[in-house]
Amino acid sequence: MPRVVESLSELHQAIGRARDRGRRIGFVPTMGNLHRGHLSLVEAAAPRCETTVASIFVNPTQFGPGEDFDAYPRSLEADLEALASVGCDFVWAPPVETMYPLKQPFMLRVPERLADCLCGRSRPGHFDGVATVVLRLFSQVAPDLAVFGEKDFQQLLILRQMARDFSLPVELLGAPIVREDDGLAMSSRNGYLDESERAAAPTLYRVLETTAKGLNAGEDFTALKAQGFDELESAGFRPDYLEWRSAEDLGKPRAGRPSRVFGAAWLGRARLIDNVPL
Ligand code: PAF
Numbered sequence: 001m002p003r004v005v006e007s008l009s010e011l012h013q014a015i016g017r018a019r020d021r022g023r024r025i026g027f028v029p030t031m032g033n034l035h036r037g038h039l040s041l042v043e044a045a046a047p048r049c050e051t052t053v054a055s056i057f058v059n060p061t062q063f064g065p066g067e068d069f070d071a072y073p074r075s076l077e078a079d080l081e082a083l084a085s086v087g088c089d090f091v092w093a094p095p096v097e098t099m100y101p102l103k104q105p106f107m108l109r110v111p112e113r114l115a116d117c118l119c120g121r122s123r124p125g126h127f128d129g130v131a132t133v134v135l136r137l138f139s140q141v142a143p144d145l146a147v148f149g150e151k152d153f154q155q156l157l158i159l160r161q162m163a164r165d166f167s168l169p170v171e172l173l174g175a176p177i178v179r180e181d182d183g184l185a186m187s188s189r190n191g192y193l194d195e196s197e198r199a200a201a202p203t204l205y206r207v208l209e210t211t212a213k214g215l216n217a218g219e220d221f222t223a224l225k226a227q228g229f230d231e232l233e234s235a236g237f238r239p240d241y242l243e244w245r246s247a248e249d250l251g252k253p254r255a256g257r258p259s260r261v262f263g264a265a266w267l268g269r270a271r272l273i274d275n276v277p278l
Contacts, residue, residue: 023050028145032056032072037178037186062129192270203235237265
């Protein structure tokens with residue numbers, strides 16, 4: 001089992017020892033309730049670093065009022081076993097008072113052009129909370145490399161820009177989305193789906209694939225979007241957005257540059273998100 005570290009002094013000792021031995025530190029921040037997608041992030045870090053650290057912290061500042069902070073599944077024992085299977089060296093699992101010692105914590109504000117679209121539009125303040133906790137985690141763990149999943153592509157771009165803007169000495173690596181056999185992107189929130197919702201859930205991925213294929217064939221995005229919304233609604237979803245954006249800055253897609261189709265939709269009490277490249 002990886003060692004669980006819960007105090008800053010213990011963390012600094014463990015990181016200090018690794019550094020003294022000249023080890024590169026790889027880091028995978030998580031909120032726990034781990035699935036194969038998370039484990040693939042640890043697997044991506046391991047060959048590039050001699051010490052791999054994962055964090056488990058359900059971050060209150062990235063949940064809005066009425067969101068699922070209290071319900072968010074906590075499963076430390078199972079998470080530790082899963083992390084042991086991929087060779088994670090230790091787990092940083094700070095109590096909330098260590099992460100946020102002040103009643104009114106310092107918070108980051110993500111620039112509007114990155115935060116006021118896609119998930120940021122439906123979840124105001126969410127990315128401020130993500131950036132704030134990741135900056136704190138980076139300053140605690142001081143990793144050389146940090147790995148984030150491309151499922152949360154907007155988060156990945158925001159964190160890359162944050163690292164660049166603050167000149168943080170950390171390399172950010174994006175890891176491909178891990179999917180179930182039927183195409184559903186792995187997510188901790190898939191556990192909220194009942195049996196019939198689970199059967200319908202891969203529709204989101206299918207709609208994104210159809211939209212990307214249509215765009216590649218030169219079809220009109222507005223028509224594809226309307227078709228996608230119809231398909232999602234027929235499968236029982238409440239669509240939030242279906243957008244085609246630059247994969248470099250989330251702006252308007254530019255000819256010859258990478259772009260992605262992004263989607264989010266509610267299915268029962270789960271808000272599912274996914275994206276595919278063109
Ligand atoms: O992607 C997540 O699980 C979270 O947003 C992160 C990066 C661990 C910050 O709490």
